[in-house]
Amino acid sequence: MRKDGDVSIWPAPSSSSPVHATVTLPGSKSITNRALIISALASGRSTVTGTLRSRDTDLMIAALRSIGVAIEIDASDPTALTVSPGSLRGGAVDCGLAGTVMRFLPPLTTLVPGTVFFDGDEQARTRPLDTILGALRALGAQVDGDALPFTVTGTGRLRGGAVDIDASGSSQFVSGLMLSAARFDDGVTIHHIGKPVPSMPHIDMTVEMLRHAGVRVDTPQDSGDADTWRVHPGPVSAARWEVEPDLSNATPFLAAAAVTGGEVRIPHWPSSTTQPGDAIRGILTSMGASVDLEDGTLVVRGPDTLRGIDIDLHDVGELTPTVAALAVLADGPSHLRGIAHLRGHETDRLAALATEIGKLGGNAVETDDGLDITPTALHGNVWKSYADHRMATAGAIIGLVVPGVKVDDIGTTAKTLPDFELLWADMLAGAPAHDGSTS
Incomplete structure (x- = not known):
């Protein structure tokens, strides 16, 4: 070069x-970063094998560690991780250009008893985030900003409940809310309004993985309620994840x-x-x-x-x-x-x-x-x-x-x-x- x-x-x-x-x-970035978020909220220690080790996934690992999640990397196999939920705390998150970090992590940080500061690469500051950040505000969170950089100040819990969003810009807005919703007081009911949601297979992936961790999820196909997803409140089970x-x-x-x-x-x-x-x-x-x-x-x-x-x-x-x-x-x-x-x-x-x-x-x-x-x-x-x-x-x-x-x-x-x-x-x-x- x-x-x-x-x-x-x-x-x-x-x-x-x-x-x-x-x-x-x-391994798959999409599966790896979903497994890391779910494991960070679980009731015990989870293992993730075959993980992708790339900039996007390493940013997610660093971000979770910065707010108190313990992630151990196997010395003989860097794709094998052990994730142990800890006492969450305030911190600073570098999103880089990773959409999964900037859209999946803010809902989790509403459960932090403190302030988490988010920023990323210069190009990331133009990426649309107002949909998910506005949804978190509607669910009771304190969020300052509508794009990078922004802060989330939590109290250790989030009310949750029902929210209408326009997810026609990215399926990650739906997945991001769903991944942490079981830990919200009232879970979350997401109703999409607008043009069809793109990349529906990624939402199917999120639903499948949440169910693997014992989370109850209702989809439009389950309820007959078009463009509506419901994640019920409840515990998140520790799991073994094998990444494709x-x-x-x-x-x-x-x-x-x-x-x-x-x-x-x-x-x-x-x-x-x-x-x-x-x-x-x-x-x-x-x-x-x-x-x-x-x-x-x-x-x-x-x-x-x-x-x-x-x-x-x-x-x-x-x-x-x-x-x-x-x-x-x-x-x-x-x-x-x-x-x-x-x-x-x-x-x-x-x-x-x-x-x-x-x-x-x-x-x-x-x-x-x-x-x-x-x-x-x-x-x-x-x-x-x-x-x-x-x-x-x-x-x-x-x-x-x-x-x-x-x-x-x-x-x-x-x-x-x-x-x-x-x-x-x-x-x-x-x-x-x-x-x-x-x-």
Whole structure:
């Protein structure tokens, strides 16, 4: 890696032949950080194995420790954690760019007898938080501020009760309230008002994990009350958590097989999961790839030519950068819909994708709720990551086929996938490769 001015530039490797590799991935960020929050509120000691150790999860560990939760890391296996609830106290929380920290932790800190100060990276200060912070105020909490930095001053308990919110910007607003609600005096009843909630699989994940810890949760399907979730007050049981591989982080590697006509295998793929990343199987199949689950290993074989796709990604918006990278390399137009909420992620992902694809000579046009992508001849250029891990990996995918793509700040992938560059290089080790910067 070299530096041009103050920007780290990673020449994305291009492959002149099909990629063939087996890639073993670390655990899910979404599951890891949910397990840590639930364990911090449990009645006893919990264990979490197979955890992802990345910037986002390490920020969650540090944040929980700062307010009195004891988290021990196994000296021989840093992915094995023991979480022991302690006497909560005031402190300071660095959210970085982690949406799960800035949205999951404030409800828990309402149970702290003291003040907790929240801040994060400069880019995080523009991320929408007023929905969840306003909801906490409506439930009886003292919260000063509507975005980072803000403070939560607790008394050791929270009244809880019913609250109306507009969660059309992020499912994390619903999950964040639910994760700590069993410890509120009256639990919480969340009624969503507004456009449909995105990324519903993540709410399903939250419900499943709370139930695993003995928490009683009513969903819209249980009650017949549309867009309403009820978490009943009561104890949270200690549990043993085994974290699945992060399926969304698998998608760039599977895309590598698809765009080069190769074969990539991901071991330990779950047969049943609430992770949104599992949807990549159907997406790749629709675009012409062969996708098989063989004895717990997902195998993707790329086609001679990728097909364009017309798809609603509302529930799996985090896959959009990967799907957009596939779409620019397909043989026909693609229409990605239902993802207006991505304008409020680490960056405005729709604007970022349209801009960066355009810089490579591609044709990506923003619509009200997505992107229209028409494949054209592409050329190399610098692909900005915007401090967004999924933007960075999208550039890496395109760079496999388009020589001369250079991704700035590839290190931002450490947010959810440490050592991405090493994993990418190992994947390519069996295929003749050349450095895009020399083309």
